[in-house]
Structures are given as structure tokens and as C-alpha cells.
Amino acid sequence: MLQVVPVRAFKDNYVWTLRSGGHAAVVDPGEADAVLARLPFLDDAVVRPLSAGRLRHKLLRGAESLHGRRVVGQLDEALRRKREEVSDLNRIGLALSAEHDIDALLRLILEKSREITSADAGSLYLVERATEGDGRDRLRFKLTQNDSVEWPFEEFTIPLDQSSIAGYAALSGRVVNVGDAHRLPEGSPFQISRSFDQRSGYRTRSMLVVPMRDHQEVVIGVVQLINKKRDRSATLAPVSLVEEQVVPFAPVDEELVSSLASQAAVAIENADLIQRIRRLFDEFILGAVAAVEMRDPVTEGHSRRVAVLTVGLARRVNQAGSRLAHARLDTNQLEELRYAALLHDFGKVAVEENYLKKEKKLYASKLITLRQRFAYVGKALEATYLRRRLEAVARGGTAPDELRAMEAEFERRREEIRRILQAVVSANEPTVVEDESFRAILDLPVRSFADHGEEDHFPVEAWAEGPLLSSDEKEALTIRKGSLTRQEREEINKHVSHTYEFLKKIPWTGEFRSIPEIAWAHHEKLDGSGYPRGLRSAEIRPQSRMMTIADIYDALVALDRPYKQSVSPEAALDILGDEARAGKLDTGLLQVFVEARVYDDPEFRSQLRPKR
Secondary structure, three states, rough: OOOOOEEEEEEEEEEEEEEOOEEEEEEEHHHHHHHHHOOOOOEEEEOOOOOHHHHHHHHHHHHHHHHHHHHHHHHHHHHHHHHHHHHOOOHHHHEEEEEEEEOHHHHHHHHHHHHOOOOOEEEEEEOOOOOHHHHHHHEEEEEEEEEOOOOOOOOOOOOOOOOOEEEEEHHHHHOOEOOOOOOOOOOOOOEOOOHHHHHHHOOOOOOEEEEEEEOOEEEEEEEEEEEEEOOOEEEEEOOOOHHEEOOOOHHHHHHHHHHHHHHHHHHHHHHHHHHHHHHHHHHHHHHHHHHHHHHHHHOOHHHHHHHHHHHHHHHHOOOOOOOHHOOOOOHHHHHHHHHHHHOOOHHHHHHOOHHOOOOOOOOHHHHHHHHHHHHHHHHHHHHHHHHHHHHHHHHHHOOHHHHHHHHHHHHHHHHHHHHHHHHHHHHHOOOOOOOOHHHHHHHHHOOHHHHHOOOOOOOOOHHHOOOOOOOHHHHHHHHOOOOOOOHHHHHHHHHHHHHHHOOOOOOHHHHOOOOOHHHHHHOOOOEEOOOOOOEHHOOHHHHHHHHHHHHHHHHHHHHOOOOOOOHHHHHHHHHHHHHHHOOOOOOOHHHHHHOOOOOHHHHHHHHHHHHH
């Protein structure tokens, strides 16, 4: 009932108000404008003389105006809430589309579903379709959240049938809204298990179960929300608060969660597709690396080990103090670095295979030719000696001492040839050449067959075959370290540029666009002494600096290099320290590598090949 009561006096008149909020005043005709100006909260002014009919008319019009305002206010509030709901769904949709980790995505779906409905708890199930001959479809209990109780969680599966409320929703594709889970309507095809409530002391009351459909309308999972609360921040402990706080889920909750579930299903499918593509890409990368290492068997496993060490170092850098803040990497950058490390030697596919497989300083065919040459020289010496001896005997009058001297000269020269061949074979091993051996090999090429002895016991024509070693053989045998000549080493070093040229042709997605540049610089040094571009400190990315440390460490401790002995981890760290002090390696990154014992990673150590 509409009531009018006096509020205050204005001169000889009373200001009246409608209890529901409308305001009116009785004023003299000449003062109406002044009253309205001074009292802006008034809705109308009734001019004297005042009759009962005029007052009734004014009051009815005020009541109608008030009702209209209330309706408009309610519509405005409904519109505001709808805008908020749409805004929330858009915000949640963006968050879902940005998350590619399946587990994180599932947590986000359940969290946001509970947020927009004020649900105290919830669970998420995924449908697992049976493969051929693998039995029936099942529901996997994948995730649970609860604001009021903590309970250990383990994944498990249940049959996909109508006996459970989640199974019913998944099979029927219908939303199920239950006001009281312990008082189901008669004829309900499903039952609700009370085992959790009994074991945890929780009280499940209202439930909203919504199927998640993909773009083909196939149900891929179920969102199950429990106990909608009047106050979102309330905790349902003790359990008596359930009666006070928990209310049924409203139709608007069904709409919101159904809309969210549709977005969630698409997001799950996209995330799963991305993960399957990533796994496929991983297998392709690992297969490509294995194919390259088949051409370079002495470094088999090197790329994987470098990737393990490099990413391990990057993760430790992320945990370091502010001094290395510039080198911290996010999740995508870590994955980018892993791929770059796996592919850093891929350019070896363009290097001549003979260089990659060269285990000795001389190729096998070269050594065979060299042995045949020395065998020929030995036979030539023997033939010359026998011919000269035969001639001396045939002439007669040759003293025994002369024959013995001739034989001694022959034996001396044959032993010399044997020792030279032995020195060549020894120098052919890919070890560090000692200075004395180095000088001896350098002298060999200038000693031609005709240079042996000054006595005329053997004719010059028996020796006039040229030098014992060719210039190419001399260059190979005098390699100070390893098995490669300068030219061969330069060709192998080109693998870094080949790697870059190959990688930059791949249309990498945005988060992986730096892979070619990172891999290209893994042999650069901070002082400009590296290759292929001679970059200096400011030009080398932190990712490449990390990979350089990992690459050198693995090369030092690897047991499978034929041209060197592996060194102990301690010795390898000492060598890296020397390089850092010389300004070649990043001191801060190396410090993390050492202090965090990145090199002691079990995965890395398990991949080191045993000594042969």
C-alpha cells in the first residue's frame, strides 16, 4: 500500500515523500521552481490550492513512475549481470585457448567452472574410448578440487554407463541438476556414491553435472560441480554449514557451465592435438639426429647428451639470483633451446662422410698404398743386394770381409726401412704427436730412395723412385691432435653453417623462431676466437653460451672419441674453468653449471657410452 508521510517543513508547506523512494512537495505557485531547485531529490511539486483529487492524481502518477524506475533498474541489473557473464566467459575462453598443457588446462577448466557458479567442490572426468578388442568405454576420474576438505587424490576409472551421475551425463549428453544428492527423484537411472562423504566427513548436497562436447558434438568428458554456496568465500566446515550455505544450482548456472564446457572441450582437443604434433615432431627430430649420427658414428648420442646438459643448465639458471636474470627462459624458450641443442650438429649431413668416419690420420686405402710402397722398397733393396753379391762372387777374388760388409749394409738399410714404416704406423694413430716424433716425420719426405748411403754398393736406379712420403701423407701424419688435416677440419667446421642454412628453411612457429640462430652460434667464443663468424660477447645469445659449455663438456668426457682419451669430470671442469678465465666462456653460466652439478644429471650419465 502506498503511504505518504511528511518529511520536513518548507515555509508554511510540508514536503511529502513516498515510502518507496519517490518524493513530492506541496508549495505555493510562485515558489515551485525555487523548491525544486533547492531540493533536487523531489520528483514533483503539487501547487496550492490542493484538492484531494489533485493529490490522488499526483500520488498515483508518482507510484507509476516509481514502478517504472524499479523495472528499469531490474533490467539494468540483469543486463549488467549478463554483460559480466559474457565478459567472464570471454576471459575464461581466452585463458583456455592460451593453455596448451593438458593437466594445467583441466585444472583451469574445473577452477573456472567452480568460480562462475560459486561451487565449493568439483570433479572432472574424461571419456576413454575402448580400442578394438579392449573392452568397454570408461570414464577416467582425472581431477578433483574442494575448498572445504583436503583428501588424497588418485586417478581411477569407472565403467561408462548410467549407474553413475557422471556416466549418465556422458552417455545421454544431458545436463543433470540435482538439488539434494541424498534425495534423488524417484525413477532416477543413476545413483550417487556416498563413500567419499562417509570417509571424509563432507556433505554433498547440490550437484550440477555438465557434459563436455567437442566440435563434432561428441562427449569427451564431464564437469561435475558440487554444493553451490550463497557466499563464494565460505568454507563448509563444520558440515552443519551446508544447510545454511548450500543452495541448488540455478538455470543460469547450467547455461554458463554448458557454454564453458563447450569451450573447454575444444580447448582440450586443441591441446591434445598440439601435444600429439609435438610428440610427432619430437620423433622426427630424434630420427633425423639418429640418421646424421649414423654418418658420424664416433659421436653417437652426443646431440642428445648436449640437449640434456643445456636444458638442465637453463633450468638451473632460472633458479639463480638476479645476476642471471637476463638469461632466464620461459617454458617455450626452454623447449626451443632443447630443439636447437638436438639439432646443433645436423649440418654434418652435408659434410663428406669420409671426414666424419676418419678414425686414423691416413685413410685405410692410403695406408695400404704406403705399406705397399715400403714393401716394394724392401724388395728392391733385397734384389739389389743379391744381384751385387752374385756379381761379386762371379768375378771371383772378392774377400769375405767385403761380402760381409755388403750384407751388413743391406741389413742396415732394410732395418731403417722397417723403423721408418713403424714410425709412420705409430704416427698414424689419432693421438697427440710428441715433438721428437713430429720432427722425425717432417724429415721423412726429403729422404728419397736415392739418399741412402754414400757407398756405391747399390745402384742409384734402385732408389730413384722419389720421396718415401708424399706431401699429403706428411701433412696427415704430422697432425698434432686428432685425425683431421687442416683442410678436413675446415670442411667439418662448415657443419655449423650447414646447420643454420638447413634450420632457417624450416617454417618454425613463433615460439621456436630463434632455433637457427641459437644452433648457429654454439662454437662461438666470447673473445671472438670461435667459428664460423667470430662473434663476440654481446653478439652471442645466452642460449648459445649454455650450449657451448655443454658441448665442450661432453666432448671432453665422452668415451667414444677415437682421437682422444676421455678425461674425468674434474679435469673437464678444470679445462672449462681455464677457458672461462681466458675470456672464452661465460663465467656466470659456468659457475651455475659447476655449483648445481648439472653435469651429474642421471639422464646424461646414463647416455654416456662405455669404453670399448
